[in-house]
Amino acid sequence: MAYPPVLALRGVSKRFGGVHALVDVELQIRAGEVVALVGDNGAGKSTLVRAISGVGPADKGVIEWEGHLVQIKRPHDAQALGIATVYQDLAMCDNLDVVGNLFLGREIDRMGILDEVEMERRARELMRTLSIRIPDVRMPVAALSAGQRQAVAISRSLMAAPKVLLLDEPTAALGIEQTSHLLDLVEELRDHGLAVLLISHNMGDIKAVADRVAVLRLGRNNGLFDVNTTSQEQIISSITGAADNAVAHRTTRDEEAWP
Amino acid sequence: MDAVSATSGRHPRTRGRNMNLRGYADAFRARLRLGERGPILVALGLVVIWLVFQSLDDNFLSPRNLSNLSVDIVGTGLVAVGIVFVLLIGEIDLSVGSVSGLAGAAFAVLNVNLGMPEWLALIVAMLSGMAVGAVHGFFFAWVGVPAFVVTLAGLLAWNGLTLFLLGASGTISLDEEGLVASLTSSYFGAAAAAYGLAALGIAAYFLVSHRNRNRHKAAGMPHRSLSEIWVRTGVLALIALAAAYTLNQFQGLPLALLIFLTIIVASDYILRRTRYGRRVYALGGGIEAARRAGVGVARVRILMFMVSGTLAAIGGLFVASGLTSASPTTARAAGSGMLLINAIAAAVIGGTSLFGGRGSTWSALLGVLVIESIASGMALLGVQDAVQFMITGGVLLAAVTADTLSRRSAGARDRA
């Protein structure tokens, strides 16, 4: 591992009034790696995602991109770097159709006029490559099921060919088949060299695709594990706090390999 | 984009591949039932209103009355176009009546009392509307005061400023031959003008639809059938040519109507066909999603209030033009909210949603035709104001109720 991580966070903190949502959080993700981010409800996972994606910038801390210090103050900053995000709430513009949502903020136009034909063509192509089944790409997203919305949100995040993908509980609304489909997709993306941060409460999903697991507890790092060498119980006790001094379990090998 | 049923497999607005005749009939019925129900129902309502008034008074559908109607709608109609922009982002601007009064007064004072050239006074009056909108937008988008309260304060304050400006001189008469007066008194008398405009519109519609169809077809995607395009163009041609014929029976194509239609076509094009317009719709359909997609929420919001203020000012200039004066009486009337209510009613009746994200500037034309037809018909019949107010109020409530119900059925899902 001679390369620096594609994304590294150090000392990231964020407060909402009196609530310390994030306290000195560290996280590193490498290209071609899936890192699972776990923690109880309210642990600060979504807050961390929003800090990375620029929707809710951190109060303190540094973000490094491919070894360089960067500022992420707006969603645009993160997108420009190559960070794509699927948010937990799947917020979409209900009045726009699937194509409109997929291309929102990065519309294709010719001399200032939206090129609907080209956008629709690419949307269909994308749906086909990801084998996502949506009755029609010209349907308003208000008419989609939760799982279909999820699929659209994920396709949207892949449109810009990102280097880092942040998935906040992407399997929450999915059925069994769609979940395994999504996990296959995550693996495929990893094999193509993407760095994926996967938030999930489902240990099965994590065991299936993650390489490492980072635990957040009450806004703080509470352990970093190698999935292959760590038991599920260890991870769970670290999530619940039964092993608050989980530092002992930390797999420091990876961290030390990079100076 | 009206109602959407979450259960119907195929959305009725989508174009079908390889549909047969029956398929088209079904699709048309489905569209009537859901997607385009609004405008078609309103157009039918308008026909009913016209027939009722015609049966009560032979003069209602006379070329003279219809031609005058087409000029009278422009002031309120332009204000309504501005309202549409604000409604699309899910907000409201209650100050437009006062702002239109302010623009008329500002023009009169600058031009008549202070001797400023007409064109310059006209521009200053329009810019004053834009500036007022910027102030509203600032307090709403940057400070975070609800738009309803900001523009309610504006309603009072700008009306106060108008009365203050007119206070020294009372009623100011505009130059009858001047630029502003000519806005509502000029006609293109040659029959070719009205017919030419109609033909231009018909041809443009057909060519754009046809080109779109061919591009979809070439890309191997679902597309409209040629016959559907012909039918749509035919309906448009019928309406446009009938309107041109009627206008030519009187004094020809009114300049005011030409300006109104130009503004509607241009703004509709910007809203639906450019990425700027897409941001406006996005903001109305989901602020959080828009923000995450990189839409500058505050900027778009301020801009929409500036558009609304500017169009209110332009509408006010047309109102002043129709009266060829600016007076404290009309200023008080502007501040009383009648113009405001008519403009909002027009936008909503025409099919723009109060809840944001749905509608088009064409709804201003359709809605203002309904509102002003009722007003004109009742004036013709000599119905007193009191009754007119009640009827307009009732129509507004009916339109908002229809909007609310259609939103409910549109599957605005409550997501946990």
Ligand SMILES: Nc1ncnc2c1ncn2[C@@H]1O[C@H](COP(=O)(O)OP(=O)(O)OP(=O)(O)O)[C@@H](O)[C@H]1O
């Ligand atoms: N906008 C906000 N304003 C105030 N407090 C907030 C806000 N967003 C998050 N918080 C608080 O920050 C903490 C972390 O919330 P966060 O949403 O990041 O948790 P999470 O780990 O994603 O939980 P879950 O598993 O339920 O999604 C919580 O205590 C929450 O109440």
Ligand SMILES: [Mg+2]
């Ligand atoms: Mg969360």
